[in-house]
Amino acid sequence: MQVSRRGLLAASAIGLAAPSISYGQSDVIRIGHLTPRTGFLGPLGEYAVQAIQLAGEEINAAGGINGKRLELLMEDSVNPQTGSAKAERFVQRDKVAAIVGEINSATALAIAQVVNRERVLFVNTGANSDALRGSDCQRFMFHVEGQNSMYVKTVGRALVAKGLVRGKKYYALTADYAFGHDLLRVAKNFMGGAGGTVAGEDLIPTDLTDFSPFLLKIRQARPDLVVANLAGAQITNFLKQYSEFGLRFPVAGFGFDTALAWGAGEGNFLGTWPVMWHHMIQAPSAQAFVRAFTTKYGRPPENQAWGDYTALKLVAQAMTATRGTDGMKIVEHFEGEGRMDILKTREGYFRKRDHQLMQEAYAVTALPPAEVKNRWDIFSPGDAVPAANESLEAIAATAEENACTFR
Incomplete structure (x- = not known):
């Protein structure tokens, strides 16, 4: 129940x-x-x-x-x-x-x-x-x-393997609050370091429900990749409306929660996303x-x-x-x-x-609609990151990237 x-x-x-x-x-x-x-x-x-x-x-x-x-x-x-x-x-x-x-x-x-x-x-x-x-x-x-660095490095590895970063242009939509700003900073550092360039970027208010103005901008920009640095219900609304607009540019997220894909409804989940755990x-x-x-x-x-x-x-x-x-x-x-x-x-x-x-993390990729058997198992989970022969610290921020001095 x-x-x-x-x-x-x-x-x-x-x-x-x-x-x-x-x-x-x-x-x-x-x-x-x-x-x-x-x-x-x-x-x-x-x-x-x-x-x-x-x-x-x-x-x-x-x-x-x-x-x-x-x-x-x-x-x-x-x-x-x-x-x-x-x-x-x-x-x-x-x-x-x-x-x-x-x-x-x-x-x-x-x-x-x-x-x-x-x-x-x-x-x-x-x-x-x-x-x-x-x-x-x-x-x-x-x-x-x-942390954001773990999410970015996990999905970033998958995007590099798919040929979606080096020499490619990406368009970023980012939640306009502390989490999103920090995630955008980390994502831009990774994408730039791996050879990607920015085609466009917009900050999205947390209470926004209509993505159509931003989807029109993406259509005009014609990026090689759409990056969603979104949170909460923003992800659900974005996925639904992206499918409704019929856009075909590859999609990836640098932050994600499985429940938000489940909430998007049948056939609306697409792209590659990072998670810390899945069922x-x-x-x-x-x-x-x-x-x-x-x-x-x-x-x-x-x-x-x-x-x-x-x-x-x-x-x-x-x-x-x-x-x-x-x-x-x-x-x-x-x-x-x-x-x-x-x-x-x-x-x-x-x-x-x-x-x-x-800890391990995972880059999950949406299944084609024809391969989805139920409302929960809607993605291919991929292998754990880091690999078994790597240190768990391989995807975490280094001391140089993110120094901590305890108060």
């Missing part, structure tokens, strides 16, 4: 007790969850909420955290100001042991500034900006979500998550669901390993770069110098 948006918004605090376990009233560990549930990022926030609820239920069913019941406090972050205020309330009033979530890069920074001051852990599950791992990095913030990964832990999520919600999970589910599991494991909820001890535990199961073929680890999760 699919949970409605209204149902998800109804509860701000959810106790996830397992019926077979008896807990005292004071034996509770509270973790705050912040993510956009409305606006252009709302479709992703819905997956995030469902996934973290599932993770919490599984943690409690297995005995909780150090014998204590996990309680999730869940709120819509809406915007940076609201996200900051709710993070402060979580920490000061509700005494949460950690905060998990977020998708908007500007809001993630606002939350990080609160937790750094309060010395409480924050695990970012959806904000991509390289700046969060560089100029704006914070000691108490870690990143399960991939066809055959690792046993990945498929166990897919089965549990699909059974509970009536649809497979996508990459945002993976991020929130994985983050909560890693936090619980760290609290178990450190035998408590002390923020600094958990920071030091993660900085030890211990390998962890992250529902992929290879284990991952948090890189000490910038707290980015080192």
Whole structure:
């Protein structure tokens, strides 16, 4: 059964007790969850909420955290100001042991500034900006979500292999907020370094629904490649309207969420895009998550669901390993770069110098409509990047590209 948006918004605090376990009233560990549930990022926030609820239920069913019941406090972050205020309330009033979530890069920074001051852990599950791992990095913030450099280098390899970069002209449409600006910067550095040139570029307001003026400009420019540095519902609307306009220029994205392709409707997904995770990964832990999520919600999970589910599991494991909820001890535990199961073929680890999760990523390519068998399996997943014989750091930003000095 699919949970409605209204149902998800109804509860701000959810106790996830397992019926077979008896807990005292004071034996509770509270973790705050912040993510956009409305606006252009709302479709992703819905997956995030469902996934973290599932993770919490599984943690409690297995005995909780150090014998204590996990309680999730869940709120819509809406915007940076609201996200900051709710993070402060979580920490000061509700005494949460950690905060998990977020998708908007500007809001993630606002939350990080609160937790750094309060010395409480924050695990970012959806904000991509390289700046969060560089100029704006914070000691108490870690990143399960991939950074923009990882997305760009992953799909960039695929585009170079397809002959769509060197000597080619590309037209870029970019979300007009912190994430998009950062992604455009990283994408232009990669494309220019690989021999591509700009045919045109436009910033797209986050509330825009009609892409026709920009699609007309693309038709006139006749680029060799259309690059979508978009986010949230922008991607869904772009894909639908690109198909309706009948444009035939190859399409690629440097940022992506599977749910947005699913939302575009049958026959409208096209091009090559990067993801940090997808539901066809055959690792046993990945498929166990897919089965549990699909059974509970009536649809497979996508990459945002993976991020929130994985983050909560890693936090619980760290609290178990450190035998408590002390923020600094958990920071030091993660900085030890211990390998962890992250529902992929290879284990991952948090890189000490910038707290980015080192992990595999994937460049997925849309299947021709005739090859699509159902509404979910609409792409060819491709091989994991980096390859098995490469370091996981091969697609991450280098210290020279993105220097971090913790505050």
